[in-house]
Amino acid sequence: RKEVEQDPGPFNVPEGATVAFNCTYSNSASQSFFWYRQDCRKEPKLLMSVYSSGNEDGRFTAQLNRASQYISLLIRDSKLSDSATYLCVVNIGNQGGKLIFGQGTELSVKP
Amino acid sequence: GAVVSQHPSRVICKSGTSVKIECRSLDFQATTMFWYRQFPKQSLMLMATSNEGSKATYEQGVEKDKFLINHASLTLSTLTVTSAHPEDSSFYICSASPDLNYGYTFGSGTRLTVV
Numbered sequence: 001r002k003e004v005e006q007d008p009g010p011f012n013v014p015e016g017a018t019v020a021f022n023c024t025y026s027n028s029a030s031q032s033f034f035w036y037r038q039d040c041r042k043e044p045k046l047l048m049s050v051y052s053s054g055n056e057d058g059r060f061t062a063q064l065n066r067a068s069q070y071i072s073l074l075i076r077d078s079k080l081s082d083s084a085t086y087l088c089v090v091n092i093g094n095q096g097g098k099l100i101f102g103q104g105t106e107l108s109v110k111p
Numbered sequence: 112g113a114v115v116s117q118h119p120s121r122v123i124c125k126s127g128t129s130v131k132i133e134c135r136s137l138d139f140q141a142t143t144m145f146w147y148r149q150f151p152k153q154s155l156m157l158m159a160t161s162n163e164g165s166k167a168t169y170e171q172g173v174e175k176d177k178f179l180i181n182h183a184s185l186t187l188s189t190l191t192v193t194s195a196h197p198e199d200s201s202f203y204i205c206s207a208s209p210d211l212n213y214g215y216t217f218g219s220g221t222r223l224t225v226v
Contacts, residue, residue, distance in 0.1 A: 034214050041222070043204050044155065046214035087154065098145060099206070099215060103154040 001026055003100045006088050010106035017078050021105050023071040023088030032091040033064055035073045037084045038104065044087055047073075078109045114138050115207050117218025124195055124225055132190045132221045134205030140185035141207035145215070146178075149202040161188040161205075195225040 006023045013019050025033075033050040048055065050062040050071055061074040071088055088102035114137040124130050134144055142163045147155040159180055160168040167180035179191040188207075192199055204220040 041202075043217040043220045045217070049214055098157055098160055100157070101147075101154045 002103070003027055003092075004088055004090050004102040006086075006102035007105050008103075010108055012108045012110060013078055014110055015078060015080060017109075018074065018076050019078055019107060020075075021073045021086055021088070021107075023073075023102055025069050025071070025088075025090045025100075027090070027092055027100075028069065030069075030090045030092055033071050034089040034091070034099075035060075035062055035071075036087040036089050036101075038087055039084050044089075044101075047086070075107075078107075080109050080111065083107055083109045113209055113216045115205065115216045115218045117205055117221060119221055120219055121222045122224070124223070126196055126225055127194055129191055129193045130195055130223060132192075132203055132205075132223075134188045134190070134207070134218050136186045136207050136209075139207075139209040141188075141209070142185060144182060144188040144205055144207045146180065146188075146190050147204045147206065149204065149220075155204065158190075161190075163188075192223065195223070197225045199223065200225045 004025050035047040036044040037047045038044040048057050048062050050064045052064050054063045059076045063072045085104040085106045087104045090100045116135045116137050118133045144161040146158045148158050149155045157170050158173045161180045161182040163182045169175045182188040202220050202222050205218045206215045208215040
């Protein structure tokens with residue numbers, strides 16, 4: 001089993017749609033959680049951290065369920081510019097802070 | 112803040128030569144930096160953890176004699192791909208963070224093509 005697993009995608013949605021990405025992690029020692037966005041042939045960029053209480057940043061909402069070891073990202077009113085690969089990332093805190101990446105979910109927002 | 116600079120962004124080299132990639136933290140000190148590799152259509156895979164002033168920690172399956180890491184200062188880590196072969200062609204990215212609970216910042220990556 002992979003340490004971090006995501007929906008395989010790709011997700012093809014029209015502009016304005018709401019889309020949800022799911023992610024599960026296997027290591028219960030995981031301490032911090034992130035969603036990154038990666039555009040084609042570029043480096044990943046931090047979209048948002050994920051907190052146990054859930055957090056929102058504009059059209060983006062992230063949730064964490066530690067009991068189920070599950071993370072989600074909701075994008076509302078999707079824009080063409082949201083097209084990218086979304087990476088679920090977990091910090092295994094007891095391993096020197098190294099990040100473990102999910103395989104990524106590709107999102108394509110169409111006009 | 113938390114800017115990581117990586118150089119070069121792209122390199123093409125002949126098989127058998129060595130390539131050095133630099134990763135610098137510009138506005139913070141990084142005792143630890145991470146090196147990742149990403150093949151097309153795949154996610155980032157951690158290669159090694161670079162520790163300032165001590166030996167790097169390599170992930171299982173990564174050859175330490177082939178991928179030499181030097182972290183001689185608090186702002187610079189280098190990855191040298193020695194005797195590169197076409198199968199080493201990949202996107203290499205470094206990352207660092209001023210705080211382990213802070214989102215990590217990535218360098219812009221180095222696209223290596225070995226011909």
